[in-house]
Amino acid sequence: MRIVNVTTAVVDYHGQATLVRIDTDEGLSGFGEANPDAGAGAVVGMIEFLTPLLIGEDPRNVERCWEKLRRNKVFAGPQGGVFVIALSGIELALWDLAGKAAGQPVYRMLGGKFRDRIRLYADCGDGDDPAGSIAGCVDRAQRMVGEGFTAIKFDIDNLHHPAKFDAFNHTVNAAELRSMTERVAAVREAIGPDVDLAIDLHARYDVPSACRIAWELEPFHLMWLEEPLPAENVDALARVRAQTRTPICAGENLYLRWGFRDLLERGAVDVIEPDVPKCGGLAEAKKIANLAEVHYIPFAPHLVSTPLGTMATSHLCGAIPNFFVQEWHALEERAVWDSYVHAPDGSGSIVKDGHITLPDTPGIGVELDMDGVRAHAVAGYGVFE
Numbered sequence: 472m473r474i475v476n477v478t479t480a481v482v483d484y485h486g487q488a489t490l491v492r493i494d495t496d497e498g499l500s501g502f503g504e505a506n507p508d509a510g511a512g513a514v515v516g517m518i519e520f521l522t523p524l525l526i527g528e529d530p531r532n533v534e535r536c537w538e539k540l541r542r543n544k545v546f547a548g549p550q551g552g553v554f555v556i557a558l559s560g561i562e563l564a565l566w567d568l569a570g571k572a573a574g575q576p577v578y579r580m581l582g583g584k585f586r587d588r589i590r591l592y593a594d595c596g597d598g599d600d601p602a603g604s605i606a607g608c609v610d611r612a613q614r615m616v617g618e619g620f621t622a623i624k625f626d627i628d629n630l631h632h633p634a635k636f637d638a639f640n641h642t643v644n645a646a647e648l649r650s651m652t653e654r655v656a657a658v659r660e661a662i663g664p665d666v667d668l669a670i671d672l673h674a675r676y677d678v679p680s681a682c683r684i685a686w687e688l689e690p691f692h693l694m695w696l697e698e699p700l701p702a703e704n705v706d707a708l709a710r711v712r713a714q715t716r717t718p719i720c721a722g723e724n725l726y727l728r729w730g731f732r733d734l735l736e737r738g739a740v741d742v743i744e745p746d747v748p749k750c751g752g753l754a755e756a757k758k759i760a761n762l763a764e765v766h767y768i769p770f771a772p773h774l775v776s777t778p779l780g781t782m783a784t785s786h787l788c789g790a791i792p793n794f795f796v797q798e799w800h801a802l803e804e805r806a807v808w809d810s811y812v813h814a815p816d817g818s819g820s821i822v823k824d825g826h827i828t829l830p831d832t833p834g835i836g837v838e839l840d841m842d843g844v845r846a847h848a849v850a851g852y853g854v855f856e
């Protein structure tokens with residue numbers, strides 16, 4: 472089996488999500504997805520740049536294809552960023568193809584499953600919303616718990632907070648800190664002690680601010696405090712972690728095994744959150760999860776992808792022992808999000824009761840709904856042409 476064509480489609484989800492299609496000479500096609508945060512222009516361009524190296528390869532040699540792209544383009548940035556995001560989208564499509572060719576679901580290709588259902592946490596936004604009232608947060612939290620989610624996440628880094636004096640200095644002030652704490656207290660009170668609650672800071676603070684926030688939030692027994700600092704200096708994060716009882720989570724802005732090696736070896740985190748369609752793909756994320764296992768650290772993937780990238784990630788979460796909980800970020804865009812695929816059980820959504828059930832169909836196990844894809848295709852890009 473040989474790769475004959477690689478094409479993309481760009482859909483409107485969390486910005487611009489790039490979907491990847493790989494066709495073979497045997498008429499089989501695989502579909503993958505790259506993380507949307509870098510925008511589609513760069514990702515689609517990178518995929519086009521890498522495609523000539525894939526033509527003629529056997530897609531079932533997933534890791535060989537991955538390694539070939541990185542080694543051939545060693546000066547083009549295969550250490551991180553857009554290169555690795557594009558590579559991740561390609562890799563997911565290769566696994567879909569390899570699974571379809573073998574007649575096996577991807578979780579089995581990754582070693583088989585530890586669990587049938589993947590536990591999700593609902594990202595409830597939205598510290599960035601200046602109008603985001605505490606009552607609104609409480610309402611969203613209760614709604615998600617009512618729907619069966621056993622874990623939720625909120626953002627409390629409000630860039631538009633009226634008390635914010637400066638958008639660049641990375642330092643929290645007293646009024647902001649009080650408002651953050653009130654928000655978390657209200658949500659914790661509303662959901663009770665038994666629902667897991669994570670808080671995201673989006674890599675926006677400095678060390679003293681991160682420590683103050685982590686200390687203030689200790690009474691609320693967080694599942695984790697996410698990315699209190701920018702991602703580049705893991706030693707600084709280790710200093711924050713050493714000073715608080717609040718568990719620290721990071722990793723959505725790191726790439727490949729090497730990014731996580733430093734994070735883990737320097738003791739900077741309690742939980743890692745690689746983004747599978749961003750950090751290098753499924754096999755790479757499995758290696759990262761295994762590395763975390765060496766340090767007895769749980770794996771809780773960050774995820775802002777359509778149901779395709781989401782289901783791909785779930786296959787990995789099924790296939791590793793140290794899986795903790797997987798992100799679900801489609802609360803506000805649910806109908807559009809669901810419209811991108813045909814759910815394998817014929818229902819309207821792959822998410823039920825705060826979980827995803829692993830399908831036994833070959834490959835990633837969700838088929839794109841081309842009506843949904845076309846309806847929300849971003850203008851200026853082809854749809855698998």
Ligand SMILES: O=C(O)[C@H](O)[C@@H](O)[C@@H](O)[C@H](O)CO
Nearest residue numbers: 508594626671773774775800
């Ligand atoms: O879910 C999360 O962790 C974040 O809130 C997530 O939305 C951001 O990291 C986002 O991807 C940036 O556009």
